[in-house]
Amino acid sequence: MIELITTAESVDQAKLLVSAGVDTLYIGEEQFGLRLPIAFSQDELQEITAFAHAHQKRVCVAVNALMHNDMIEKVVPYLAFLQTVGVDSITVGDPGVIHLMKKHDITIPYVYDAQTLVTSARQVNFWAKRGAVGAVLAREIPFEELKAIGSQVTVPVEVLVYGATCIHHSKRPLLENYFNFTKETVPSEDLYISEPKKPDTHYSIFEDSHGTHVFATNDLNLLPHLASLVEAGITQWKLDGIFTRGNNFVEIVRLFIEAKRALAGDGWTTALQESLNERVIALHPKERTLDTGFFLKDPNNVK
Amino acid sequence: MRKITQKPEVLAPAGTLEKLKTAIIYGADAVFIGGNQYGLRSRAGNFTYDEMREGVEFAKKYNAKVYVAANMVTHEGDTEGAGEFFQTLRDIGISAVIVSDPALIEICATEAPGLPIHLSTQASATNYETLNFWHTEGLERVVLAREVSMEEIKEIRQKTDVEIEAFIHGAMCISYSGRCTLSNHMADRDANRGGCSQSCRWKYGLFEMPFPDERNSVLGGDPEEDFSMSAVDMSMIRHIPDLVENGIDSLKIEGRMKSIHYVSTVSNVYRQAIDAYCNDPDNYEFKQEWEDELWKVAQRELSVGFYYGTPTEDEQLFGKRRKIPAYAFIGQVLAYDEETGIATIQQRNLFSIGDEIEFYGPGFTHLHQTVEALWDEDGNPIDRAPNAMMTVKMKVDAPVKPFDMMRKRK
Incomplete structure (x- = not known):
């Protein structure tokens, strides 16, 4: 019942992840998917889907961009392509896409993913009534609320259990604008911003064709709290490798697969949880930090 | 002569009944206000049901x-009582609610049928199929995302029947509205539940490496300019x-958080400009005095957002701020005596004999004069009006009307 969903940064990594035991690959291309480790070509999407299906695994494709008129026209042939390829599901964040799928009789199951805007069971159920087979929850939801959501939703909901959290999406090229103002070129290195009163913070920031994206100062790691998620009935778990590259990401995914297997049987012990967690921390990129995000926050303290 | 009869509505913010x-x-054709719950301005003036009733009656x-x-x-837990809330609004005679959350949309549609729903800009509607989706859901109007361009609006208009705001x-x-939780993460205040700390406007460090001991600042400029994500304001008066x-x-x-000075001035200007255009579109001319008037209540520089292209560094608050001619709102006319030429004024900020002041009123009337004679409520001559909300009498050079406002340059 636990479903592990992971991003992939290459065809090879996608295959490694499938072989390792990931249930669903979450991939896509640049124009319609948001904040993916890599933009796959249509050929690659096809190859990965075929490989996953040959191993009885699933592929979910990101179609969760905010679409402007030009994109909403181009998305129809893309959806038709995805249907032909036979991907198992897509994420959608723009209701225009839902409207179009109905109009064009495109029947790919969709998971509603409007990022920060999905925060309650009743919202999820609204989209379920309009055909969504699931929803991706916002990252700003404390466990107390996750429990309430888990007990009321009519379709499964997904949460991030490992990886970076986007906390700001602007259509403006905020870095380019800044460096234009200072008359310097945008550095090619990874960039971080720090809060004025908290110089230790290090929010990742980058630009792409969708605009500018800012990520939380700490990446999320819920490994110590997986049993609570199972208890709350929230068992679709995403691991996002946008900032955790290469083999380290695959190894971290393997640790979560081990956790999943232990939780599914009766092998989940404190000792195992601690050992897996230590290894996640050890494999996590040295230049990044981890915490539990909003999971342990008191709902009354964030209003 | 061509005339436009289907005028667009001028929709103004109203944080209080006043x-x-x-x-x-x-001149506003409609106003938007907040109730005591479910809004995005937990710190703004919000209306009780009684105030709403009075507001609707006045409107x-x-x-x-x-x-x-x-x-x-x-x-x-946040939607508790929402059904009753929407029913009450409908019964009070509220013309529509502006909602982005699908849970609230569903509650409103099922529990308060007959109350029209407008999709808030928080939902970031950016294409015509999204508008069509919400139209099919029974919504009467969609407030577009601020990222939509004029060209896109043209196409959206052609391909949808739902009302566009x-x-x-x-x-x-500066983000897609709703798609920003900087405030949640940096200040434990929920941006999408009325707590936004406006973290985008803070001044940030910008680095190539994450940790202080090894990183190099890539802040640049001369003198060094902090990184920030602060948008200038919008004004479409030229368009x-x-x-x-x-x-x-x-x-x-x-x-909705802005002053009565702002609300009156901005409503006045757009009312003038839209009427001028619709009455004779072929001979319409933009008037510089409209823009000058808007500058009197501006807090930041002005731009046209995404209407004619993606905003550049010029549409962000970098570097030295341009000096905005700031005006103080000093009073409001309560009455005017034609025989004596004396106005009764409610003081809103200090003013004194000798001050160069400006009256303005609905219909874009203006009167410039020097304060020459002032009396307190009991008719005693005074040099200055120092107390907030005090009633004063003043000799005016030309007739003024109740609701005319008084301002002076700071």
């Missing part, structure tokens, strides 16, 4: 509408013909 009345008197006399913003993104003036989120010709149904002015 601002509601002012906005309508100054009716002017054939104006009152909308209520209930555009919070709800968490578990667009922001034309005021402050802007009234485009707004009208592209079939936008409602032109929205931002600012």
